[in-house]
Each structure stands twice: as structure tokens, then as C-alpha cells.
Amino acid sequence: MRIRQRRIAAVIGIVVGFLAAGVLPAQAAPANSAGSALPGVGGGAAKSASVAAAEPSTSPAPARRVWVSIGEVHDCPVGYACATPSWGANGGWEFQFYNYGTYSLSNFTGNSGSINNSQTGNAGMRILDQNGKLIRCQWAGTADSVNWDPVWYIQLSPTPC
Secondary structure, three states: OHHHHHHHHHHHHHHHHHHHHOOOOOOOOOOOOOOOOOOOOOOOHHHHHHHOOOOOEEEOOOOEEEEEEOOOOOOOOOOOEEEEOOOOOOEEEEEEEOOOEEEEEEOOOOOOEEEEEOOOOOOEEEEEOOOOOEEEEEOOOEEEEEOOOOOOEEEEEOOOO
């Protein structure tokens, strides 16, 4: 019985040791142009620096999120409103929102992003500042470039612009 108790205590000690050391699983990153997910492997210094930037995200999560490579032509699906912030030297995520509501944005930065409102029925896509004040309203069926720096929220509603 003592041997079993020692083994259990040893396993618990190892687990606690890993937790105390901060050993956690790493999140996967998109592969760079050379097929490697490691910054600086197969790419230049500029790629390493841009991949190190925090990944854009929203809360709540969008209905879908699709990787779009630089130079790739990608249309926002009918019924969705899409937001594409630049992220990294190889492309960025296209966030495809389907449900009405307000989405909080994290790490949407820079002036080389885009929005595309492919919702139906004249539904509006609003981009809002940190105080919830309207920056711009995008009509259904239209797309445009956007500077993400002042944008904190995206709001979808059935109300037209």
C-alpha cells in the first residue's frame, strides 16, 4: 500500500511541478510561405516580426473564420458581413459574421483592412469606436477598405444605414 501511495504522490508532484513552471500547450500558427509555422524559418526578418504580432480575434466568435493569403481574391458569402484585418506578411483572417449583435474586436490594427457587407434585406454593418460611437455604417451589398486603429466593435443589425 505504501508503494502505491508514493507513486500517486510522485505523479501529483510532477503535475504540480509542470503547472508551477508554466508549461502549457502552445497554440498553432498559420504556416509561412515556406510551409513552416515557426517565425523566421523559411522567411525573412520582416516575416518574423509581423508573425509575432498578436492574432486578431472577436468576442463573441464569428460564425466562421477563413485564412486569406496575400493577393487571394475572396468574396464574403451572401448573408454574411466580413471583416479582414491585416495580420502577418502572408495574409490574414477573414472574420465572417452571420448573427445580429455587437462583436468586440481584439488586435484589429492598421490601415490596410477591409469590410464587406454581404447581408441581405438592407441589414447594416456598423463599425464603432471604443465608446460605441458610430464611425461608419456599411450598406448591404457594399465593401470598402478600413483603418482598424479607431475601431473597437462591429455591430450587425437588420436596420439599414
